[in-house]
Amino acid sequence: MTKIKVFGHRNPDTDAISSAIIFAHYLNEQGKDAEAVALGAPNEETQYALDYFKFDAPRIVETLANEDCEVALTDHNERQQSIEDIDQLTVRYVIDHHRIANFETDEPLYYRAEPVGCTCTILYKMYKEAGIDIPQNIAGLMASAICSDSLLFKSPTCTHEDVDAAKACAEIAGIDIKKYGLDMLKAGTNVKSKTAAQLVNADAKTFDMGEHKVRVGQVNCVDLNELKSRKAELVDEMTKQNEENGFESFLLMLTNILTKETALLVVGGLHPEIEKAFEHTIEDDFMSLPGVVSRKKQIIPPLSKQF
């Protein structure tokens, strides 16, 4: 029997890792020889879920053509998000919830995509359809992935099927979904363990705004006060970065992913232009932006337009 290696996308998140572990279990239950692998290490949020439900992180692989196997893709289909040597591999299964693009096979395959918020919601349905009992720890991972992708049901991508699946899985797993989900999301936004420099630099990018050089970073969290209480050290680090690199202004988005609001910490000049861009005032170095979570869609365009 040809072995099936199952894996999610590069830079794996909780759904990518969980869906691979779960689909490998599903295939094994159907008498197939399947193993979950991963294209990277779990992030802190995912590690929290793996630890809680006592799973080892999947073995990390860079290529698979050398392993004499066929493959199953979860939570992705596009070539550039997949394993390096995907073009040399035979894809037998895809379970996904994204658009289809840059994907092609020579032979018929099993492909299951649905426009829901999480791959694990589809897997939950597949277990039900096939009449396979969902073990407690598998249900726990399913619930974790759905909480993660849906930001505890707050994301606009979340459907009623995701909510129903997560609640059913939480019951099997014996967890309080709201409490567990929040703890898991918090583990993924653990700012306590990071230095001010790590927080400020982790995800920052430089943008040329007209003649101005502006730096914009983002830190996700589930409690704005925890970050705001570290304002002094963040401002020190941002001021240092401005001086060293000639940024005219440094904007750090402190984003609460649960309440979907951003406190924008502004260090440097250009205050009038920035206030005008967002039609909000800066008070005590902060601009409060309810409903804003995306740098790409909600911060850069108004700034570009202004400058």
Next chain:
Amino acid sequence: MTKIKVFGHRNPDTDAISSAIIFAHYLNEQGKDAEAVALGAPNEETQYALDYFKFDAPRIVETLANEDCEVALTDHNERQQSIEDIDQLTVRYVIDHHRIANFETDEPLYYRAEPVGCTCTILYKMYKEAGIDIPQNIAGLMASAICSDSLLFKSPTCTHEDVDAAKACAEIAGIDIKKYGLDMLKAGTNVKSKTAAQLVNADAKTFDMGEHKVRVGQVNCVDLNELKSRKAELVDEMTKQNEENGFESFLLMLTNILTKETALLVVGGLHPEIEKAFEHTIEDDFMSLPGVVSRKKQIIPPLSKQF
């Protein structure tokens, strides 16, 4: 509610027409507004099934961007097999059993493909999974499509899931699957209604074999004797074609799609070369070729090699 138009591939066969009618019914049962359409008229086999189970042939469309709708593809996904203006349409569903290629969407969608012999086998499973009762006439169309695609379970593409689905559908529809299936396949290979010229020319192609011009045609049937009994008129027509067009030999494959055998009617010269190519003798103008059904894969390559 946006209307969903459901259609199978160009030059529709029984699975293409049936799967569109059935998936539109499935969507309607789920409270969606769906209509089956088609990219061509039903062939004689399909018309037999539609008449038997009292369905109208779907309305034929050439474009859909003008109809303010979204679409569902059945029994195909590749752009070149689909509707002319597919690039201007939003695909919301695909139900298919082919490889995936030349297909891309901007948004997530419902995509269900399985490596089985017939699209209607997947639809049968989807009704079961969703707990939707399969009406008698819908079950009849499902059974028809599976009989067609699997050549009454004899095709190498037929899986045990196809057999199980067809039998279950036949029971719901109240038909004897072997008898009904054979009658339907026969309707699709109705040679009685065609003239010798129609049979000889319908599917014939000219091949340059070295310095020789050879014509090869094919007629599918479920009863070789019916065709063989018309040998005299077929030979007359083939002789005429050879004289008019300078073919050195005309080979007409009379293929029994049920027993998977071909009687090759050879009219003209090159007998020694043809006998050598297939390692069989020509007796009374016929060469008997058990197991041969494909011109492209089983006739042209040995001939090319010989000349």
